[in-house]
Amino acid sequence: MLKQLLIITMVASGLSVAQPAASQHQLIPAPVTYTAQPGHLTINGPLAVTNEGANSAQLKAVTQWFGQQASRVGLTVDANAAAGKVLRLRLVNKPNDHGAEGYKLEVNTGGISIEAGEPAGIFYGLQSVLQMLPARALNKGVQLLVPCCTMADAPRFGWRGLMLDVSRHFFTVSEVKQYLDVMAHYKLNVLHWHLTDDNGWRIEIKSFPKLTEVGGCRVPRYGTFGERLAPVPGEKATDCGFYTQADIAEVVRYAAERHITIVPEIDVPGHSLAAIAAYPELSITKVPAYVNPGSKFSEWYANGTFKMLLDNTLNPADEKVYAFLDKVFGEVAQLFPGQYIHAGGDECYHGYWEKSPVCQQFMRKNGIKDVHGLQSYFMKRVNAMIAAKGKTMIGWDEIMDGGLADGAAVMSWRGTKGGVEAAKMGHAAVMTPTTHCYLDYMQADATLEPRIYEKLYLKTTYEFEPVPAGVNSSLILGGQGNLWTEKVPTLDHAFYMTYPRALALAEVLWSPASTREWPGFVQRTEAHFERFDQGKTGEGQNCHGGNGLRPPQC
Numbered sequence: 409m410l411k412q413l414l415i416i417t418m419v420a421s422g423l424s425v426a427q428p429a430a431s432q433h434q435l436i437p438a439p440v441t442y443t444a445q446p447g448h449l450t451i452n453g454p455l456a457v458t459n460e461g462a463n464s465a466q467l468k469a470v471t472q473w474f475g476q477q478a479s480r481v482g483l484t485v486d487a488n489a490a491a492g493k494v495l496r497l498r499l500v501n502k503p504n505d506h507g508a509e510g511y512k513l514e515v516n517t518g519g520i521s522i523e524a525g526e527p528a529g530i531f532y533g534l535q536s537v538l539q540m541l542p543a544r545a546l547n548k549g550v551q552l553l554v555p556c557c558t559m560a561d562a563p564r565f566g567w568r569g570l571m572l573d574v575s576r577h578f579f580t581v582s583e584v585k586q587y588l589d590v591m592a593h594y595k596l597n598v599l600h601w602h603l604t605d606d607n608g609w610r611i612e613i614k615s616f617p618k619l620t621e622v623g624g625c626r627v628p629r630y631g632t633f634g635e636r637l638a639p640v641p642g643e644k645a646t647d648c649g650f651y652t653q654a655d656i657a658e659v660v661r662y663a664a665e666r667h668i669t670i671v672p673e674i675d676v677p678g679h680s681l682a683a684i685a686a687y688p689e690l691s692i693t694k695v696p697a698y699v700n701p702g703s704k705f706s707e708w709y710a711n712g713t714f715k716m717l718l719d720n721t722l723n724p725a726d727e728k729v730y731a732f733l734d735k736v737f738g739e740v741a742q743l744f745p746g747q748y749i750h751a752g753g754d755e756c757y758h759g760y761w762e763k764s765p766v767c768q769q770f771m772r773k774n775g776i777k778d779v780h781g782l783q784s785y786f787m788k789r790v791n792a793m794i795a796a797k798g799k800t801m802i803g804w805d806e807i808m809d810g811g812l813a814d815g816a817a818v819m820s821w822r823g824t825k826g827g828v829e830a831a832k833m834g835h836a837a838v839m840t841p842t843t844h845c846y847l848d849y850m851q852a853d854a855t856l857e858p859r860i861y862e863k864l865y866l867k868t869t870y871e872f873e874p875v876p877a878g879v880n881s882s883l884i885l886g887g888q889g890n891l892w893t894e895k896v897p898t899l900d901h902a903f904y905m906t907y908p909r910a911l912a913l914a915e916v917l918w919s920p921a922s923t924r925e926w927p928g929f930v931q932r933t934e935a936h937f938e939r940f941d942q943g944k945t946g947e948g949q950n951c952h953g954g955n956g957l958r959p960p961q962c
């Protein structure tokens with residue numbers, strides 16, 4: 409944005425001045441209202457911070473954080489600065505005034521003031537201020553100017569998410585923090601953390617240590633995911649990575665400071681090969697399995713059906729599986745303070761269940777008519793155990809097959825149909841259709857980036873409408889972008905795939921639909937590229953090369 413801010417430099421009284429354009433903001437997501445006012449705030453010393461509010465301790469932490477961020481461009485804040493320009497933060501503790509995340513912001517020649525009903529609103533107001541500051545430190549002697557304006561802002565949706573798959577590629581704590589930093593900057597507030605899958609179990613569960621000792625390791629492989637060599641007999645699984653419970657607590661704390669809720673996903677009953685590698689007795693076939701290093705695992709047929717070549721499903725007919733899951737979800741519920749726990753439910757291959765006499769007998773005994781009913785039975789059991797821990801289950805839209813569990817929320821990925829049906833039945837839904845939200849899909853021509861089987865261009869993402877006509881909008885919690893990482897080998901590549909499409913999602917999910925405007929968004933996005941070039945921010949700054957075996961080098 410600060411092209412405008414910096415483009416024109418003047419020499420006046422021996423000072424260069426960074427001259428912002430006054431009429432237009434460069435904010436992403438676009439605020440609900442923005443009114444340019446005449447003049448600029450000139451900042452040439454520390455901003456004196458004043459905190460007002462029922463609990464101004466809440467504001468102290470956020471002020472400190474803002475100070476760290478703003479210091480990148482040479483702006484300092486100081487609670488004791490006597491005179492000069494002011495940063496006034498006012499928490500009215502009346503959420504009805506601005507909504508739980510909304511704020512009012514004014515920049516005038518005397519300073520900046522932000523008023524909000526809740527600390528999140530102050531935080532988002534400060535994010536807007538950060539976006540009004542230059543992308544990079546100004547040259548010595550150049551004055552920092554911010555255009556005067558008034559803004560009122562609040563999000564359209566409460567669920568503005570990104571999903572990060574840490575099973576296919578393990579990201580270190582430091583890397584997850586960097587991912588969170590950028591999310592917060594664009595007012596994204598949910599990290600859906602895909603912690604388990606066929607290619608690695610990434611969360612320590614104290615009751616079942618082999619989940620990470622065995623399930624967190626695979627044989628080292630490079631090359632195209634899906635075509636890699638399966639483990640050879642006797643080969644050691646040395647490519648390891650998992651989060652200890654202390655790591656999880658640290659990431660949860662870090663996210664909460666940035667007003668991001670983490671939704672953990674334990675993907676069952678399919679996608680469970682890593683758990684089965686650790687505890688083969690959890691499956692029907694009970695054959696010793698291995699954590700898949702990215703070798704061929706399925707066959708897809710022209711009619712849309714598929715077959716899993718390895719049995720990666722939990723046994724729905726075994727009480728011991730439910731006892732196992734109860735302990736797993738019990739520990740997960742303790743670690744994550746948010747309301748939702750994601751229990752997966754997607755792409756569960758039923759072939760091994762269909763062939764199993766144990767499953768057939770179980771179905772007869774329980775009056776279950778087919779394998780869809782059996783999956784529904786399984787998800788209802790999981791739903792009940794999650795509810796008993798005071799949480800709400802959310803699952804991919806397959807959890808509706810055979811009947812949706814009471815109170816469960818649906819994450820609609822095979823289009824928006826599942827979310828629409830869920831809302832019609834009075835269930836909450838999060839919209840994340842492949843057509844608009846799959847960030848693992850190519851965003852450019854295949855000659856320019858690694859080939860993936862689908863494309864999703866920025867413009868299409870920007871056209872995403874989370875509330876289809878005729879749906880009770882109060883049941884659509886929001887939406888999210890999903891970054892599956894089969895073909896994402898580094899954090900840099902994760903950022904490349906996520907942005908700028910996540911900027912489009914940030915705007916779709918925050919700004920009123922009526923303010924959406926593609927040419928303006930493109931122009932603002934271009935301006936934000938300069939910020940991306942400035943690199944990483946936050947505690948995880950400049951950390952590279954970590955994996956489960958080696959700590960990152962910071």
Ligand code: ACM
Pocket residue numbers: 754755804821
């Ligand atoms: C999914 O993409 N399997 C939810």
